[in-house]
Structure formats: structure tokens, C-alpha cells
Amino acid sequence: MARPRSYTDDDVINIATQLISKGKKPSGWYIKEALGRGRISTIQADLDRLIQDGHISVEVRKAPDTKDDEATLAFLSYDLPAELQELLAKREEDLCKVMREMTSALNNKAHEHYETIMAIRVRDLDAKYNLTYRAKEQAEADYSDIEERLKKQVEEKEQLEEKIEELECELAESKQSNSELLQHNLHLTNNLSAAAEKYETLQGTHQDLNGQLSALQNDHTAVTVKLKFAINENESLQSRLAELAVGYDEAKDQLAEARAKLTAYQDALHAPERKRDSEIS
Known part of the structure; x- marks a missing residue:
């Protein structure tokens, strides 16, 4: 007799939805790891059933692309005389030219300064990146090994649980068979006692029949003589x-x-x- 599930369909749906939102494809192994209970094969079968029934969408959600918000410019319209508007436009043009020159000079100085700083930072970041990348590769390799060992241990545990269930069923059947054998043995013992009593009765009947047979044999002899006559x-x-x-x-x-x-x-x-x-x- 199979054991009842230690989780519900809602548990599987919630964990699968969380995995999809993180960009991971849901599987029996990930859900087993999150639940901490249940069998991988059973969880995978329930996951396939829920996907087929439409309770779970297997499309991995991608993070929306982030774009910088564009600044909106507001222009004020004034009803000014044409001379003032021309003067204002000329002053704005001169001011913009000065600002562009100042900005260009500052940008050149800042560019040179930041190029120096960035070169130093890039070298440091390259070194840190190389160390981090190697550490990441080693961690991924260690994680894969640990995950494989854990999977094997879980599979072995599930096989042991199935073997225990089979042995429990066999033990229950053996107990049932033993009880039936005991009842059958008791029935046979009662039948043997009844047969012994019946045998004793039949022995007495046999002796009576032997006496009757002797008498019948004598009668048969007399009848044979009469028959011949x-x-x-x-x-x-x-x-x-x-x-x-x-x-x-x-x-x-x-x-x-x-x-x-x-x-x-x-x-x-x-x-x-x-x-x-x-x-x-």
C-alpha cells in the first residue's frame, strides 16, 4: 500500500512559480530541494500533470529591459516683442557657446583624469575578476559534484524507502499467511480428531460387517446349491x-x-x- 503524499499540489505550484520568476526551469529535483521532503520521481510526475492541466506555465519569465527615462523639456512661450526675442535668442546663443567651451575644457581635463583612474581601476578589476572567475568556476564545479552526490544519496534513499515498503508489504502478507496457516492447522487438527473418532467407529462397523459377510457367505453357498438345482x-x-x-x-x-x-x-x-x-x- 503506497504512503500518502507529504505535500500538496499548491506546494508544487508555488515553488514552480518561484523558480520560473527567477528564470529557472522547474524540475522535480529543484522542487524536492525546496520542499525538503517527497520523492523526486513522484514530484516530477505531479509537476508534469500540473503543467499538462495548465496550472503551471513553463515559460521562463525574462526580466524586463531597463531603459533610462528620457528627460522631458518644457518650453514656455511668452508673447514678447520681436526685438526682445531676437536679443534673447542671441544672448542664449552666446551663453550656450560659452557654456559649451567651458564644458568641453572641463570634460577634457576630467577625461584625462578619469582615464588615468580608470586604467588603474581596470587593472585592479581585471585581477579581481580573474580571481573571482576562477573561484566561481571552482565553486560551480564543487556545487555540481555536491549536487550529483546529493542526487545519488536521495535516489538511494528513495530506493531504500521503496525496498522498505516492499518488505513491509511482504511482512504483512507473511503475517496474514501465517495466521491463515495457523487457522488451517487448527482446522486440520480438529479434522484429524474427528477422523480418529470416525476411524474407531468404522472399526466397530467393520467387525460387524465381517460378521454379516460370513453369514452372507454361508447364505451364498446355500443359494449357490439351490441355484444349481x-x-x-x-x-x-x-x-x-x-x-x-x-x-x-x-x-x-x-x-x-x-x-x-x-x-x-x-x-x-x-x-x-x-x-x-x-x-x-
Whole structure:
């Protein structure tokens, strides 16, 4: 009998949604790692079922592209005379030119300064990046090894749990079979006692039957003698019957002959009467 699940469909849906929001594809292993319970194969089967039913969308969400907000410029419109507007435009143009020159000079100085600083920082960052990248590669390799070992341990644990369940089922079946065997043994013991009592009864009956058989054998001997006598008498009667049959056939023939003669005599006696009757008519 399978054990009940230690998690619900909502647990699987929530963890899968969190993984998708982080850009990871949900799997039985990641959900098992987050839950801390359940079997990978069972969780994967439930995950596939929930995806197929439409409760989970497997599309990995991408982080939206960030763009700098563009500054909005507001222009004020004034109803000024044309001369003032031209003067204002010229002053603005001169001011912008001066500002551009100052900005260009400052930018050149700042550019040279920042180039020097950035070159130093780039060298430091390259060195730190190389160290960090090597440490990251080593950490990823260690993480992969640990993850593989952990997966194997979890799979072995699940196999042991399945083996324990099978052994528990076999133990329950063995207990049931043992109980049935004990009941069957008790039934056989009762049957054996009844059979022993019946055997004793049958022995007494057997002795009685032996006495009756002896009496029947004596009667059989007497009946056999009588049968032989009856057979001899029957044979004698059959011979006598054959003789009577022959005599019967002879008497039958004689009777037929006498009947024919009687008919002829009767015809001869009635002939004159028939002739006289014919003459009269």
C-alpha cells in the first residue's frame, strides 16, 4: 500500500512559480530541494500533470529591459516683442557657446583624469575578476559534484524507502499467511480428531460387517446349491417344453387338416340344398 503524499499540489505550484520568476526551469529535483521532503520521481510526475492541466506555465519569465527615462523639456512661450526675442535668442546663443567651451575644457581635463583612474581601476578589476572567475568556476564545479552526490544519496534513499515498503508489504502478507496457516492447522487438527473418532467407529462397523459377510457367505453357498438345482430343473423343463412344442405343432397341423375335412363335408352336405334352391328360383 503506497504512503500518502507529504505535500500538496499548491506546494508544487508555488515553488514552480518561484523558480520560473527567477528564470529557472522547474524540475522535480529543484522542487524536492525546496520542499525538503517527497520523492523526486513522484514530484516530477505531479509537476508534469500540473503543467499538462495548465496550472503551471513553463515559460521562463525574462526580466524586463531597463531603459533610462528620457528627460522631458518644457518650453514656455511668452508673447514678447520681436526685438526682445531676437536679443534673447542671441544672448542664449552666446551663453550656450560659452557654456559649451567651458564644458568641453572641463570634460577634457576630467577625461584625462578619469582615464588615468580608470586604467588603474581596470587593472585592479581585471585581477579581481580573474580571481573571482576562477573561484566561481571552482565553486560551480564543487556545487555540481555536491549536487550529483546529493542526487545519488536521495535516489538511494528513495530506493531504500521503496525496498522498505516492499518488505513491509511482504511482512504483512507473511503475517496474514501465517495466521491463515495457523487457522488451517487448527482446522486440520480438529479434522484429524474427528477422523480418529470416525476411524474407531468404522472399526466397530467393520467387525460387524465381517460378521454379516460370513453369514452372507454361508447364505451364498446355500443359494449357490439351490441355484444349481434350479438350473438343472430349468434345463429339464426346457427339454420338456421343446417336446411339448413339437407336439403342439403336430396337433396344430392335425387340427388344420381336420378343419379342412370338416369344411369339405359341410360343403358336400349343403350342395343339394343350394341346388334345390337354385332350381326353385
